[in-house]
Amino acid sequence: MFLNYLIGLTFLLSVTFIDATPAVAFGMVRANIVHWANRYSDSETGVSSVRFLRTTSDDGEERAGFINNLITALSSSKVTPQQLQNWIKEGVPVDTVFTRLQLAKAGDNLFDNPQFVRWIEYTDELNAKMSKHVSVIPTLTAQYGDDALYEMIKIAKNVPSKRALATKVQTEQMVHWVNLGKDPDDVFHLLKLDKEGDKLFSNPEFTAWVKYVDDFNTKNPEEPASITPTLMNYFSKSNLFKMAAEANSGKGTKDIVTKLETEWLQTWLRNRKSPDKVLIDLGFEKAADTLLGNPLFSTWVKYFDDFNEKYPDKKTTMIEAFTKTFGDAGVTTMLDAAKMKTTTDDIAKKLESDQLKMWLSSEKSADDVFMALNLDKVGNDFIDNPLFKTWMSYTNVFIKENSEKKATVFSTLEDHISDRLLIKILEEAKKYPTMESAATKVQTEKIQSYLASKKSPVEVFKLLGLDDAGVNILSTSLFQPWLEYVKVFNKQNPNQRVFWYDTLRINSSWFILERSIELALANPSTVKIGKMVESARLKDWLGGQKYTPDLVFQFLYLHKKAEDTLVSPNFKLWSKYLDDFNKRYPDHKTTMIDVLGEHYGNRALLRMFNTANNDPRSKKIATELQNALINKWLIDQKTPMALKEDLISVETADEMINRYVKELAKVSGNTL
Numbered sequence: 001m002f003l004n005y006l007i008g009l010t011f012l013l014s015v016t017f018i019d020a021t022p023a024v025a026f027g028m029v030r031a032n033i034v035h036w037a038n039r040y041s042d043s044e045t046g047v048s049s050v051r052f053l054r055t056t057s058d059d060g061e062e063r064a065g066f067i068n069n070l071i072t073a074l075s076s077s078k079v080t081p082q083q084l085q086n087w088i089k090e091g092v093p094v095d096t097v098f099t100r101l102q103l104a105k106a107g108d109n110l111f112d113n114p115q116f117v118r119w120i121e122y123t124d125e126l127n128a129k130m131s132k133h134v135s136v137i138p139t140l141t142a143q144y145g146d147d148a149l150y151e152m153i154k155i156a157k158n159v160p161s162k163r164a165l166a167t168k169v170q171t172e173q174m175v176h177w178v179n180l181g182k183d184p185d186d187v188f189h190l191l192k193l194d195k196e197g198d199k200l201f202s203n204p205e206f207t208a209w210v211k212y213v214d215d216f217n218t219k220n221p222e223e224p225a226s227i228t229p230t231l232m233n234y235f236s237k238s239n240l241f242k243m244a245a246e247a248n249s250g251k252g253t254k255d256i257v258t259k260l261e262t263e264w265l266q267t268w269l270r271n272r273k274s275p276d277k278v279l280i281d282l283g284f285e286k287a288a289d290t291l292l293g294n295p296l297f298s299t300w301v302k303y304f305d306d307f308n309e310k311y312p313d314k315k316t317t318m319i320e321a322f323t324k325t326f327g328d329a330g331v332t333t334m335l336d337a338a339k340m341k342t343t344t345d346d347i348a349k350k351l352e353s354d355q356l357k358m359w360l361s362s363e364k365s366a367d368d369v370f371m372a373l374n375l376d377k378v379g380n381d382f383i384d385n386p387l388f389k390t391w392m393s394y395t396n397v398f399i400k401e402n403s404e405k406k407a408t409v410f411s412t413l414e415d416h417i418s419d420r421l422l423i424k425i426l427e428e429a430k431k432y433p434t435m436e437s438a439a440t441k442v443q444t445e446k447i448q449s450y451l452a453s454k455k456s457p458v459e460v461f462k463l464l465g466l467d468d469a470g471v472n473i474l475s476t477s478l479f480q481p482w483l484e485y486v487k488v489f490n491k492q493n494p495n496q497r498v499f500w501y502d503t504l505r506i507n508s509s510w511f512i513l514e515r516s517i518e519l520a521l522a523n524p525s526t527v528k529i530g531k532m533v534e535s536a537r538l539k540d541w542l543g544g545q546k547y548t549p550d551l552v553f554q555f556l557y558l559h560k561k562a563e564d565t566l567v568s569p570n571f572k573l574w575s576k577y578l579d580d581f582n583k584r585y586p587d588h589k590t591t592m593i594d595v596l597g598e599h600y601g602n603r604a605l606l607r608m609f610n611t612a613n614n615d616p617r618s619k620k621i622a623t624e625l626q627n628a629l630i631n632k633w634l635i636d637q638k639t640p641m642a643l644k645e646d647l648i649s650v651e652t653a654d655e656m657i658n659r660y661v662k663e664l665a666k667v668s669g670n671t672l
Helices: 002-017 022-045 058-074 081-090 094-100 107-112 114-129 137-144 146-157 160-180 184-190 197-202 204-219 227-234 237-247 254-270 275-281 288-293 296-310 318-339 345-361 366-372 386-401 403-408 411-415 419-429 433-452 457-463 479-492 500-506 510-522 527-544 549-555 569-584 592-599 602-613 619-636 640-646 653-668
Strands: none
Touching (some): 137 160, 204 254, 227 237, 227 254, 237 296, 275 318, 318 366, 433 479, 457 479, 457 500, 479 500, 569 592, 602 640, 640 653
16 A cells, blocks of 8 residues: 555656746645645545544554655745645644644744744634634643743743734733643742742733733632732742832732732631731731831721621720730830821821720729830830820829829839839929829828938939939929938938038039029029029038139139120129138138239230229229239339230220329339
């Protein structure tokens, strides 16, 4: 039989080439041989023209292979459109045409091969003719495998001229995978989306994958797949939610993120996950301070509402959920931070009010809240601490609602904190009308207990926090009670007497003491105590420290007053100090003009005197100092000419020099 095949083939070739040009003859040969070979293979070998399958006959298999190779050899890259139409009419399989177009040899350059486009078009036309859709993907997958084919598609999509074709093939690939039931997780990995990191949601391939999951679920409604489990395989919860929050504002990714969030909400609801646990899932466990301003907060609020509606028996409040997750102190800190921003200020204030109501409804005492806010660990610098401010607000509300417990609100704190901290808290509490009487009572009792235990005024000074009062120490409400304490202590303990000023001086810097006196003297309510401290300071300089008038002159900054020196309030103090010093230490007596002369020259002194002469309060001292300066010139034997040169253009210089000349004449015995 095979011999007949060869004879027929030889005859066909001979007839075809008679009276034909080589080119025409070859085209005719190719078309006729292919047509004849297909018919012969069907009738003689039992090999189908649709696909060359092996049979049990080795002879038939040999003939089929020969025929197939012959067809392939004759089906070069110069296949005509007519030939393709003939194949379509005959229903030649797409994989057979793929081979006949020699695309199996295209390798990685498949998308560069013009015949590939013709093959795709052939498949489309064949599908249009046939009732059953045939995909190009099985052929391509058999040739390259899923991974290599995807990489080729990906590369082609980056070339504008090939993008449409590559996208078409990719779409078919996705459809093929759906039909095969390929696991979305496998597709995610195959698309290498697990390597994208935090840029995942902006990757177009991710959008394609999400669509694949949708198509997969449409095809498999009984066992739908979820996006979330796959993502959780490659990203931590916190990173995933962070990526979603950042992508939520993007135009191309917002819909996908919304879909993701919806899926999360549905999953959490099915699992009855409480809102406080969802806060942790969303990654807020360690980011409470930014919660209210985070884009994911709206997602959580939606879940919060849905949860309360679906499970009314487990209904909770927002502030309760926050407290379970972050604790009382964490929530308070979070709300304080949110109040600093205009976008979250309103909701933060509302939640702050809800927090106080929650504590009241749960019958928490002021002491309970104090401990819940960890205020026992805050230390002494707590005045501006938001935790303390919240506690004060709650204590104020608590006393209003429970006036019968007012007396014990502060006394119970003694078990948790030091006396120093308690005293500071009481000072702040005295600013609230509802707490003032209770705070004052506890404070008074504390001071009395110090007397009973004979605590030193120095120790009590620190217990009352006066060493931290700064420049306002003389105006603080505890300074006067402390002075009274010193007075009573000295009376009760004559052998342990303490001079109050020594304690004040030792525990205050030079600047703080100086400034506190200035502030006290400027305030009518504290001017009396200011003068008392000022006087005590001068006495200490004189008796304890034995400072010279010149040194005190500098302590009082009189060496920097220039023309205003004599009219300065401190000059009067210094003048008295000078008198007291000269009386107490006659051997070290000094004059006012000598000290002034150490810091100011003749020109500056004359200007100083001129300024003082214009003020009735200092005119007398100015006159005395003018006389003293003339006497000093006499002692120093200044010449009138030298003085004129020194005092040129200084107002009243001529008058002073004339007076000096007269005094000089008296001393020398000459009359001018």
